[in-house]
Amino acid sequence: MPSTRIAFIGAGNMAASLIGGLRAQGVAADAIRASEPYAEQRAKVAAEHGIEVFADNAEAIQGADVIVLAVKPQVMKAVCQALAPSLSGNQLIVSIAAGITCASLEQWLGVQPLVRCMPNTPALLRQGVSGLYANAQVSAAQRTQAEQLLSAVGLALWLEQEQLIDAVTAVSGSxxxxxxxxxxxxxxxxxxxxxxxxxxxxxxxxxxxxxxxxxxxxxxxxxxxxxxxxxxxxxxxxxxxxxxxxxxxxxxxxxxxxxxxxxxxxxxxxxx
Known part of the structure; x- marks a missing residue:
């Protein structure tokens, strides 16, 4: 993803794994940013991967082509609603949060190109597998961006129906x-x-x-x-x-x- 600028909202284990996978594939540190509320985790991710980190989500997404939502499902609504005014409308949103549908994300963020995915914990060793679903606003180029992002930590498989995410959760997520x-x-x-x-x-x-x-x-x-x-x-x-x-x-x-x-x-x- 040589020219793609990526921002991570949340820099916990799964986000850090994706960042590490991207860096291992040769993505430059200055093409990746992350926001994280906990100072200790911000410092850890910055030190390990050489990327710029922020406490403020809106600051982290400035200039980003892809925004990865990597926060806990329970806080996703509040995070999205606060982030919505800062979105440009054509940035690709990739959600790795379990149980949050595209309809909910569209309600909180407005109509955006959205890819919902279900990775699993072996992604931490770059041996994961993820099911991906794209809404109608996602372009072919953005599908490629999302696939390359998740392929950094394992296998990425596209789904034609969003409800199949539940089956992916049952088979590989859990x-x-x-x-x-x-x-x-x-x-x-x-x-x-x-x-x-x-x-x-x-x-x-x-x-x-x-x-x-x-x-x-x-x-x-x-x-x-x-x-x-x-x-x-x-x-x-x-x-x-x-x-x-x-x-x-x-x-x-x-x-x-x-x-x-x-x-x-x-x-x-x-x-x-």
């Missing part, structure tokens, strides 16, 4: 916690089988990492990879059958349905 839960459970089960806890944890973590890399790098899907590991009447089959007898697939579907429904409920509550 998804890291599901894997952490499985890691917890496998580590505990290994310990119950007699392994030292540290050994059980190492075995589980490396297995999770290796399996994920195999799935990402393979030319076949996860179902085929599972079949290749599952010998008839073997140990893996015994475990898989136990999972399935307990309703594993149905439970996963119910869990993701619950997450998607809660995402929609929060959007309704936060948009008022």
């Amino acid at each position: 998804g890291p916690a599901y894997f952490f839960l499985l890691i917890e459970a496998m580590t505990a089960a290994g310990e119950q089988l007699g392994l030292p806890r540290a050994t059980a944890a190492q075995l589980t973590l490396q297995t999770a990492l290796g399996a994920a890399r195999m799935a990402v790098e393979s030319d076949v899907d996860a179902a085929e990879l599972r079949r290749r590991v599952t010998s008839p009447a073997g140990t893996t089959e015994a475990a898989i059958k136990t999972f399935q007898a307990g309703g594993f697939e149905k439970l996963v579907q119910q869990a993701l349905d619950a997450a998607a429904n809660r995402s929609a409920e929060l959007a309704e509550q936060l948009g008022q």
Whole structure:
């Protein structure tokens, strides 16, 4: 994004991760600004990334082509309403706040080019994935700007319907916690089988990492990879059958349905 000037409203973990990703891709420090209410965090971001930081949001967005809204959903309405008079009308607004719809943002900011996205926490390691939705005011060039921004911390995937953000939230936004839960459970089960806890944890973590890399790098899907590991009447089959007898697939579907429904409920509550 060589000629794009970007302003971040909020400089917490996710914003700092995006800033770090952009800087690693060669975006100049003087092309990035950020505002942040906490002095300690301002100093940290300025020192780590060499960018200019501000306490005042309106000052930070002066001259910006892209404005990234990276504040907590609960304060988004107040932040947007205060920011609205300072907008030029053609700046691209990118919101990474969970549960805030484009309709709510348009109500608070006025009609603006808006991209709403749902990143996830592995973005902190630049291994994230984000679902992006653009409103009708976003130009092709601005879609490219938004995609390049989120690609700085992982994979960026476009959605044609905004309501699919709830599904993205259920699958990838909340998804890291599901894997952490499985890691917890496998580590505990290994310990119950007699392994030292540290050994059980190492075995589980490396297995999770290796399996994920195999799935990402393979030319076949996860179902085929599972079949290749599952010998008839073997140990893996015994475990898989136990999972399935307990309703594993149905439970996963119910869990993701619950997450998607809660995402929609929060959007309704936060948009008022």
